[in-house]
Amino acid sequence: MPESAKGPVSTEDKAQEDLPQGPEIYPSFCTGCGSPLSKCPGCRLSFDPPRFCPYCGKRLTVYVSPTTWRARCVFHGEIVLSPTDL
Amino acid sequence: MTPATSSPKELSLLLEQARETLVCQHTPLASEELAEIARLAQAALLEDPARIGELLTLAHEARLAWCGDTVEVEGILSAKTGGCPEDCHFCSQSSRHRSPVKATPMLDPDAVLEAARETAKLGATEFCIVLAVRGPNERIMTKLIELTNLVRQDTGLNVAISAGILTREQSMELARAGVHRYNHNLETARSFFPHICTTHTYDDRLLTCQLVKEAGMQLCCGVLLGMGETADQRLELLEDLRALQPEEVPVNFLNPRPGTPLASRSLMSSTEALAWVALFRLGLPGVILRYAGGREVTLGELQALGMRSGVNALIVGNYLTTLGRSPQEDLAMLEELSMPVGALTGVL
Secondary structure (H helix, E strand, O other): OOHHHHOOOOHHHHHHHHOOOOOOOOOOEOOOOOOEOOOOOOOOOOOOOOOEOOOOOOEOEEEEOOOOEEEEEOOOEEEOOOOOOO | OOOOOOOHHHHHHHHHHHHHHHHHOOOOOOHHHHHHHHHHHHHHHHHOHHHHHHHHHHHHHHHHHHHOOOEEEEEEEEEEEOOEOOOOOOOOOEOOOOOOOOOEOOOOHHHHHHHHHHHHHOOOOEEEEEEOOOOOOHHHHHHHHHHHHHHHHHHOOEEEEEOOOOOHHHHHHHHHOOOOEEEOOOEOOOOOHHHHOOOOOHHHHHHHHHHHHHHOOEEEOOEEEOOOOOHHHHHHHHHHHHHHOOOEEEEEEOOOOOOOOOOOOOOOOHHHHHHHHHHHHHHOOOOEEEEOOOHHHHHHHHHHHHHOOOOOEEEOOOOOOOOOOOHHHHHHHHHHOOOOEOOOOOOO
């Protein structure tokens, strides 16, 4: 099918194309404020769940319950942090 | 409050008289007595914080005399997060602040039930479902009633709800549905309230509190200290609570949240926080006084001391949008303090 017949590219698809591709992507955004780690060394406090995706800096959907929390990026799925992640 | 110096003997004498009233005679303190204790305690905090030890001890004695040694443990869940139309200056869930908290729709019943089951496994007796709304509309009311029945039947937990400003009809409906306790904090003194919120009034909150009591539900009405209010304003709030007579008073300490108008405030000092926990106990000797938000960041290693300074209940685990200490640490603390966990139903 020719490119022109495939219809407009959605915003999400375009954003997905702009993201680093390949099997390995590295955390490069602060999970406290979403700034690149080159500008913020990490400002998330110990009693805060991550609010921004470490891979793209977008705001996360965060669920907090009495014993656990889960954070999800619309592009990168469920975010699992290691103890050293900022 | 007039700044004053005080001698240790002045405060000791006053506390001894208060002990006679509260513990021996089982009588609430008069407002003037409470105000004088607060004045001297504030002076002691400035001169030598170690002098508040006697105040904390008396608060613990009052708690034991009026409520026993049982600690009520509660889990809370933000069932609808963010996007609140109100502008409470301390809150990261207001849509009016540039907060990193992303708004999410109401959780489905399975997710609420999962959280309730987690709470029950910890030995808690109360589970509070909290919604970031000005007040519940019809759709939310239907869901709240459904969730109340589901959680009660599945876990046996007492269900508390916090869903903003209520009408008389709504409070009656929730009471009929079996809601055990309804939370609606006054947060701060009437005279300071306009500095904290402009989208509704102190009287709006007070009316909901009164409607909850009239409907026959228990009232949970809390405070948030450290927003810039004066000691006199804290006393003003305490007197309003004494008049309102809630069953439970959660004590929150401001945890300055990014993007909110109070983001740059400093944390309250731990000794001041403990002193005011004790003063709230002396003013409300029979109430369920619950450790609530900001406990970990404000008190740090002194959390156990608070349990011996008037507190007889706590929120276990995580809060609405922030994380708490692990439940295991809290339960271990209570075991070390020899404080049994259970439901609190009223004054002994």
